[in-house]
Amino acid sequence: MARPNEEVEALLNEYADLLSITGGDAFKARAYEKAARAIGGYPEDISRLDDKGLREIPNVGKSIADKVAEFLRTGHMKVLDERRTAIPAGVRELITIPTLGPKKAMQLHQELGIASVDALVKAIEGDELRGLKGFGPKTADNILHGVELMQQAGDRILLSAATDIAEETVAALREATGCDPEHCVYAGSLRRMRETIGDIDLLVAAEDPVPVMDAFIALPHTAEVIAHGEKKTSVRTVKGLQLDLRVLPPASFGAGLQYFTGSQAHNIRTREIAVRKGLKLSEYGLFHAKSGRRKAAATEEEVYAALGLPWIPPTLREDRGEVAAGLAGDLPRLVTEGDLRGDLHTHTDLTDGLSSLEDMVATAAARGYAYYAVTDHAPKLSMQRMTDEKILAQRERLRALAGRYKKLRLLHGTELNIGPDGEVDWPGEFLAGFDLCVASIHSHFTLDRAAQTRRLIRACENPYVAVIGHPTTRQIGRRPPIDADLDAVFAACARTGTALEVNSHPHRLDLNDELILRARHHGAVFAIDSDAHSTTHLAHTRYGVGTAQRGWLTPDEVINTWTWQRLKSFLARKRKSA
Template identity: 40%
Template sequence: MGRGENAGVADQLEQIAQLLLIMDENTFKIRAYQRGAEAVRQSLQPISSMSRADLLQVRGIGKGIADAIISIVETGTCNELESLMEKIPPQLPELLEIDGIGPKTVQKLWRHLNITSIQELEAAARSHRIRTIRGLGDKKEEEILRAIAVHKNRSGRMLLSEAEAIGEEIISVLPPGRYSFAGSLRRGRSTIGDIDIVTTNPAVSVNPRLREIASEMIDEGMKKTSIFFKGKRIDIRFADPAEYGATLLYLTGSKEFNIRLRERAISRGLRLNEYGLLDQRTKELIKCPDEEMVFRRLGLSFVPPELREDRGEVARAESDTLPFLVELKNIRGDLHAHSTGSDGTMTISEMAGLGDQLSYEYILCSDHSASLGVARGLSPEGLKRQDHEIEIVNRDHTCQILKGIEVDILSDGRLGLPDAVLSDLDCVIASIHSVLHQDTDSITRRMITAMENEHVDIIGHPTGRLIGRREPSSIDMPRILAAARDTETALELNASPYRLDLDDIYLKNAIELGVTIAIGTDAHRPLEYAHMRYGVLTARRGWCRADDILNTKSINELMDFCR
């Protein structure tokens, strides 16, 4: 078990804490498992490489939790989890997968209505029985039905980060050679169906390894092998090195993009397939070892994989006017991060130290405001203390921590902190976290009201979506984009793979209007700062150049924008 699987151990500890909450167990025991999960998730060292004595040196891990961790590493489970699972109906934990349903709600549903499955939950909501439980009500019933609908529509798709991790795990056990992701994973879509991999290695060297790791061999061949691995379908395509570019191109583009390229090839007397370009006159196959050769033969400049969706990129490639897309190396800082001041795990000093390691010029410390009940938010007094701490920490670091806040946009558009407090900050993010299901006009006016406040610099995760868990709010995006342009407010591209909000379509519309985009990881723990690459990938899908992105600017340019 490697460092990348620390998250799996943490997930099991968190599951134990949730089940203990459902069973109304001892609060101290629940908190111990929560602290243990957080400690494992934060650890930069693989938990599997640590002895019991090592684990006991980690803050937040006691004797009982250390024993549970060792058991999970060695067997995949532990006695506490197995004991809890025996005490509850087998489908009860699935209720926690529904957005808005936490352990306390599950406890009420089970205790008062004997609801033990998602199917029973949906039936109870449709028959208006949920509202009979004290503390819930008709609005909660409506929210539950919406959340169940979203859950049903997941259809087995993976988050971008999940697909990337599984794909890299597959490649890591295969013979050394040339491998590339293809399909929607290479294009950087926010959710992925199957994982496509192209390699120049021969099937005879790869297939035996695949047999060792596959839960099921779907199809095994010399040109293509398909397997199930961790419940996901993986398609491996074996390409001749001389044909690699054509194969990779063929398997990367969307269906519509590939049709567009084939039509262009036909117009030039060629036929494009996964092996190369067939000259219709001479019947000669023009083999293409790289993608650039295919594009040259078709009279096109190179189209980056993220743009291959048939949204005008072929015409722009013909006229050689494709934009120079933003790259990760252009990013000078992170414009959304949380510290221990609210619900993050890093101190201001640790945040600055990590920024130094990343060669960032700045990180915006944007803890939640106290008005947001789901997090330990900062009051005006707490914010003042944090500002002082930032001033002291910045003296010792190259990366400067910017004084900020993620202030809550209340249901009527007012902000969760007074203007006098916001005016003292370097940069202010305003976000909607509650009453997400307002009608279109109400939630749109609410966000525009926040943008009209002179102290608001960035609107955080504008649609509020959680991929696969919560649908976007019904905001009127054309009105939001126009207001952002008129008020010169940046819109966030939240780089968390669970959000990727704004998505690529809205990003393209935004930059066409001249709206500035701020990429923030919304990091709460160290490893989440690496999510910046998902933000950049999504920005590239939205045709964003470096100049369109706020955090490609120097710290002085950034401060000019915020002023």
């Protein structure tokens, strides 16, 4: 069910890894990685492009375009199949460990004969890596943490991938059955916007469930029917994801939606209230316990109201105080995507983005933003080859574009690199020329806790740093967060007037919901940014907003919901200390 772009992106990344394992040309591996990113972020469906169209994608030359065309035509990429055959399956398994890497995986296989994750864990626990070059105690600990991350992820997929599959399935069911769109939806942890999803729960209201269930198992992505009944049908897709469909009578739909959205802990709280009121709550409705007479069921709103509660947004339903807040009338007005007036962290093809400055600005304008910041990488991220001259030339191009967009204020910014001592790329007199600066950690992820804490706090104290980007640096299932005293960092952000980013990229969602809750207690403010590297990525803010809602954020706590005048004052206040 993944878009062809995403399938090809994964294959090209795998090929780049396999090239690295076998000691292949590093430049060639890097070229495949760049092509993978370009294809993954390309706005058009690549399966509809001819050879010429494929070669027009940035970083995709003739050789790579031919391999992509071969896969789209046959479902296979010969060179990838050959590499897979040439490299032991166990080594390919090792490179899935987030903290390991292809070269170290091959070294372990060649020098110690390790060819599985289990064998690697046993070797570390048996101290068999002692003396192996590049595998000190800290590396071993990082590998074990990577194995833990991989095992935690299991068969779970990212929120964005699950959303795509669920929305496609719901649309297909609506078309096949003609059911009311409001009565054909997804529920479960996906509706609660959890960052990873194990399986997808779907809910349909229908008097006759048989046609709906038959249409469901007939959908093109179905590879296996796990169970087929009138109340519940489960299928496994061609990608191995389980989808569970339940059909309820229309009169019970609201109760069913509340029940199957969960979480389990939230449902226990609501059932406790029902019991205290002499009621019984189930997926079929809210009933009087003695008479069995139904009190509420058709909509979630009437079910919650009958319990003495306001409707509780799905993103809050995790038993983290939302029921008590509802009973007290203290539920927050959560930030929504419609509240966002701008995006403060985006990239163009001047550094590692895939789209031009002009295209990114045009897409931002089409989203109805009031302001929009371009924040390409600064020089210390050396692979991006930024220079003073390049960034200043971009500033002139951006200023020239401003005349075309009367309703969109264009901001010239940069994403600075927070060095190991907390220093950033440019001196203050140069930073003063930017409208705003985001500062992020891009290296030295394994520094000790005290050092990581110091570098982040020092960055917060820089008068030109307005936002700390992806504060923990984690990538879901790929890279663990840095070890830092985040409460000290949150307090420093509140003290210095520095915003914490909720990075909306589906692989990051950083800060996550639990850390947002902690940062709020320190009085910090936040920025929900896309970190877009292509025009299609600007829409990632939906996932950042979902994460922010799970952290109970209101519009007043998110600086890019503010008017330009208020945001401008916020930025200016900090610079006064320079």
